[in-house]
Amino acid sequence: GAGVSQTPSNKVTEKGKYVELRCDPISGHTALYWYRQSLGQGPEFLIYFQGTGAADDSGLPNDRFFAVRPEGSVSTLKIQRTERGDSAVYLCASSKQRESEAFFGQGTRLTVV
Amino acid sequence: AQTVTQSQPEMSVQEAETVTLSCTYDTSENNYYLFWYKQPPSRQMILVIRQEAYKQQNATENRFSVNFQKAAKSFSLKISDSQLGDTAMYFCALEGGSEKLVFGKGTKLTVNP
Numbered sequence: 001g002a003g004v005s006q007t008p009s010n011k012v013t014e015k016g017k018y019v020e021l022r023c024d025p026i027s028g029h030t031a032l033y034w035y036r037q038s039l040g041q042g043p044e045f046l047i048y049f050q051g052t053g054a055a056d057d058s059g060l061p062n063d064r065f066f067a068v069r070p071e072g073s074v075s076t077l078k079i080q081r082t083e084r085g086d087s088a089v090y091l092c093a094s095s096k097q098r099e100s101e102a103f104f105g106q107g108t109r110l111t112v113v
Numbered sequence: 114a115q116t117v118t119q120s121q122p123e124m125s126v127q128e129a130e131t132v133t134l135s136c137t138y139d140t141s142e143n144n145y146y147l148f149w150y151k152q153p154p155s156r157q158m159i160l161v162i163r164q165e166a167y168k169q170q171n172a173t174e175n176r177f178s179v180n181f182q183k184a185a186k187s188f189s190l191k192i193s194d195s196q197l198g199d200t201a202m203y204f205c206a207l208e209g210g211s212e213k214l215v216f217g218k219g220t221k222l223t224v225n226p
Contacts, residue, residue: 033212033213033214041218041219042117042218043204043214043216045213045214048212055212056211056213059213089156091156091158101160101163102160102214104157104158104159106155106156107156109156
């Protein structure tokens with residue numbers, strides 16, 4: 001595609017439910033990043049993939065959060081037993097290689113009620 | 114730890130005027146990159162300008178320029194001839210020693226007609 005695509009655009013879920021957020025990066029981009037942006041804050045790093053492997057997952061807040069990128073393209077961020085504090089915009093970005101410009105998607109706004 | 118501080122939560126400017134957004138940062142890395150991103154209501158982060166720390170010359174992109182003061186760890190963004198379309202959140206970000214971006218809390222810029 002022309003840009004980074006994230007689905008769904010908005011997601012409302014009940015506390016305790018499981019959610020999956022999808023990111024479709026720009027074709028050919030090997031690096032993929034997930035960030036979380038809480039209201040009134042800047043984005044915070046969650047995880048970085050180089051190809052299929054998670055090169056840095058130090059930003060995942062706890063073991064309820066998990067992300068995969070099985071074929072080195074599409075990535076899914078999975079959140080188990082959602083809590084109200086997980087409500088935020090989840091941003092995905094991709095880049096062609098290390099130290100090149102990262103292109104962001106429009107994010108998924110997750111609301112946990 | 115790397116930190117980015119934006120001390121101006123909100124700024125406003127008249128159309129066609131010039132405005133400067135402030136950013137200070139802290140890192141122990143010698144080689145790093147600094148960025149300004151624009152985030153309109155669509156939520157998509159758009160790269161405005163990028164500066165490599167080892168380059169002394171300040172980066173410029175059309176109406177956007179930076180004042181990079183390495184010793185002071187300061188990285189301000191100047192927008193000349195402000196346009197209504199410049200209205201957005203602006204985030205300063207740092208990448209150093211890893212692949213992840215560290216963002217400030219942002220400055221909300223409003224351009225008034």
